[in-house]
Amino acid sequence: METPTESPHGPLRQDTTSWAPLTQTLQVTGNSGGVPELVAGRRLVGPLQGFGKMWQKTYRIRLPAQSIEPSELIKVWKEEFPTFWPEGNRFYAPLVGISPGEVALISLQAGPMKLSTGVMVLYADHESFTLMTPQGHMFAGWITFSAFEDTEHCTVQTQVLMRAQDPLGEVGLIMGGHKAEDRFWASTLRAVGKRFGHEVEPETTIVCVDPRRRWSEARNVWHNAGIRSTLHMMTAPLRWPGKMMRRNDS
Helix, strand or coil, rough: CCCEEEEEECCCCCCCCECCCCCCCCCCCCCCCCCCCCCCCCCCHHHHHHHCCCEEEEEEEEHHHHCHHHHHHHHHHHCHHHHHHHCCCCCEEECCCCCCCCCCEEEECCCCCEEEEEEEEEEEECCCCEEECCCCCCCCEEEEEEEEEEEEEEECCCCCCCEECHHHHHHHHHHHHHHHHHHHHHHEEEEEHHHHCCCCCEEEEEEEEEEECCCCCHHHHHHHHHHHHHHHHHCCCHHHHHHHHHHHCC
16 A cells, blocks of 8 residues: 655654554445445545546645634544535534544545545544545545644645546546536635635646556446446446345345
8 A cells, every 4th residue: 555755744754553564455435415435345546546647736724823723623623524525515524523434425526426445544644634535536546634833824735646547537627627626625725714714715726647548447447437427326226126125034
């Protein structure tokens, strides 16, 4: 499993209790909101394993330093993480919260359809936490959320290191997915700022880290969350008789 060696504000401490244990496949312990468990048994996929161009995207707001301690902001962000997401998208946090090794299920609004996917908490401490994507997610990558003091400000940041997992995902990013991703995290940071009493417009920095497309990973399309979510929805009527039988037996 790949692990980042640095956080957005410096080297990560070698605190093994903050890292997820080594795992080969994701295990989902409980479902929420009827989200299909399409990530169970999937491998984790980092940005070096995807298909498309690699991007580093940084979204940032600055709050007055005296208004909130970074550690307190991260504590609240983790505890209330689902409430900051844009309307129409749901993050079903693990029962124990955002802790290393825990898996969260996600329902995302992608145009006219819903995508069912998930993430694993790769790293979490009092300064930052990082989510990692599984096979089938729209992109392969890490998403790091952090807060730190910066001169007179408390800087709040979301940083994504990502590349599309497969050719379909790459086309989707080109056809509007990148802009949707940018709007998503900008909206999230606005909500975080508002939670602490500040109306702040996020700054966005985008860098293409690797312009190459890795055609050897085109086969990742087999796990594509959009395809699997659509098939799951279309075959729902075929599963109804089984559900009815299980209810009658219980």
